[in-house]
Amino acid sequence: MMMKSTQEEAVRFDQQDILSKYRNEFYLIPNQIYLDGNSLGLCSIRAEKTFLETFESWKRDQIDGWSSGEYPWFYLAEMLGAKMAPLVGAKKEEVIATGTTTVNLHQLIATFYHPEGKRTKIIANDLDFPSDIYAIKSQLQLHGLDPEEHFLSVKSRQGRYIDEEDIIACMQDDVTLMILPTVLYRSGQLLDIERLTREAHQRGILIGLDACHSVGAVPHHFHQWGVDFAVWCSYKYLNSGPGSVAAIYVHEKHFGTVPGLAGWFGSDKERQFDMSHVFEPSRQAGAYQLSAPSILNAAPLIGSLSMFEEIGMGSIREKSLSLTRYMMLLIEEELQGWGFVIGNPTEDHRRGGHISLEHEEATRICKALKEANVIPDFRAPNVIRLAPIALYTSYQDVWEAVQRLKSIMVEGKHKVYSHERGVIA
Numbered sequence: 001m002m003m004k005s006t007q008e009e010a011v012r013f014d015q016q017d018i019l020s021k022y023r024n025e026f027y028l029i030p031n032q033i034y035l036d037g038n039s040l041g042l043c044s045i046r047a048e049k050t051f052l053e054t055f056e057s058w059k060r061d062q063i064d065g066w067s068s069g070e071y072p073w074f075y076l077a078e079m080l081g082a083k084m085a086p087l088v089g090a091k092k093e094e095v096i097a098t099g100t101t102t103v104n105l106h107q108l109i110a111t112f113y114h115p116e117g118k119r120t121k122i123i124a125n126d127l128d129f130p131s132d133i134y135a136i137k138s139q140l141q142l143h144g145l146d147p148e149e150h151f152l153s154v155k156s157r158q159g160r161y162i163d164e165e166d167i168i169a170c171m172q173d174d175v176t177l178m179i180l181p182t183v184l185y186r187s188g189q190l191l192d193i194e195r196l197t198r199e200a201h202q203r204g205i206l207i208g209l210d211a212c213h214s215v216g217a218v219p220h221h222f223h224q225w226g227v228d229f230a231v232w233c234s235y236k237y238l239n240s241g242p243g244s245v246a247a248i249y250v251h252e253k254h255f256g257t258v259p260g261l262a263g264w265f266g267s268d269k270e271r272q273f274d275m276s277h278v279f280e281p282s283r284q285a286g287a288y289q290l291s292a293p294s295i296l297n298a299a300p301l302i303g304s305l306s307m308f309e310e311i312g313m314g315s316i317r318e319k320s321l322s323l324t325r326y327m328m329l330l331i332e333e334e335l336q337g338w339g340f341v342i343g344n345p346t347e348d349h350r351r352g353g354h355i356s357l358e359h360e361e362a363t364r365i366c367k368a369l370k371e372a373n374v375i376p377d378f379r380a381p382n383v384i385r386l387a388p389i390a391l392y393t394s395y396q397d398v399w400e401a402v403q404r405l406k407s408i409m410v411e412g413k414h415k416v417y418s419h420e421r422g423v424i425a
């Protein structure tokens with residue numbers, strides 16, 4: 001008979017974990033197990049420090065903060081872009097910290113979507129994050145095109161995953177652009193971006209990515225794969241704070257492509273203060289900025305990214321996979337017979353950073369978990385998302401979270417809650 005896992009084993013895994021010291025750098029609440037870092041990453045001491053330093057520099061440096069001090073604000077977007085570039089396998093000029101995910105997606109669709117003749121369609125998918133779908137459809141409408149006709153949504157076979165074969169089958173000669181997530185927000189499926197990029201390019205289709213659910217958890221090689229463009233946020237795995245600055249990647253082969261939406265911070269930096277009415281865009285990813293950067297929104301990212309710089313994505317991915325693998329093992333051992341289904345891919349190369357646990361009573365189980373000081377999130381209709389984060393979740397946390405979930409089921413503690421989801425689920 002196979003031996004079941006033990007708590008002592010979890011203790012040993014933590015002792016062997018080379019990243020365990022980073023946990024002390026985060027604001028964790030005693031006795032709480034935070035598993036929602038794929039929605040909002042936790043605050044770290046480093047993020048707080050660079051935020052406060054930047055705040056101080058506003059007091060002290062006033063207008064000169066744009067050009068002096070440790071992080072001159074005028075160059076901060078480029079500096080943070082360069083620091084994020086290794087996370088996605090890009091050249092430093094290909095990444096800029098700017099805007100928000102949805103605004104950036106609008107910008108890049110406005111820039112790279114050029115319907116011509118028969119080639120008018122944009123591919124997305126049925127399991128996509130809603131904001132992306134709204135953005136794509138509204139961009140079609142701005143071109144006077146009916147989304148009913150020009151928006152192609154790849155179907156899911158079982159409601160969890162999108163099969164790459166099905167995406168490829170949609171790549172017909174009436175398609176010009178494809179917008180895909182790297183990792184699906186609900187099931188945590190990691191798409192084979194290298195293959196999809198190759199297939200798209202063979203058919204003359206551009207590929208743009210929403211990498212919100214992978215950057216900081218999964219390494220990428222956007223430049224090498226030839227990915228045309230991508231967007232992501234910094235408030236999930238990059239732990240930069242609610243609504244913090246997002247990012248744009250544009251492959252260098254597209255440098256010089258005129259931004260669909262123009263604003264003065266997209267200017268060539270040497271020329272910006274010429275104040276000419278003729279827009280002279282930068283010839284790097286910076287071209288796709290619009291406004292003066294939200295410096296205070298970007299400041300925590302300086303500190304937060306220093307951890308990623310120190311560690312590298314290889315070790316982060318390794319620990320993340322090990323944590324999710326461990327969680328799946330414990331779920332199988334401890335929760336058999338309670339109606340749970342693991343709804344994320346179990347193979348490492350197909351899985352992002354979170355576990356997607358399905359249950360028909362997911363809403364109230366999530367409420368009971370919160371009451372038990374385990375923080376998950378619920379995604380309709382039946383998913384409990386559990387994200388153990390490489391930088392601050394321990395193996396003992398994973399052990400304890402599964403134990404608390406088991407005791408909820410055994411004692412029926414979830415039954416006192418309603419099936420209604422909260423406004424913010």
Ligand SMILES: Cc1ncc(COP(=O)(O)O)c(C=O)c1O
Pocket residue numbers: 100101102103129131132181185210212213233246
């Ligand atoms: C995959 C994905 N895309 C887009 C968004 C929306 O991002 P924002 O609100 O920053 O535009 C989110 C999360 O909110 C997301 O998970």
Ligand SMILES: Nc1ccccc1C(=O)C[C@H](N)C(=O)O
Pocket residue numbers: 038039040185424
């Ligand atoms: N930005 C937010 C603000 C409020 C509540 C949640 C979010 C999220 O980011 C949700 C996340 N994108 C998700 O994958 O569901």
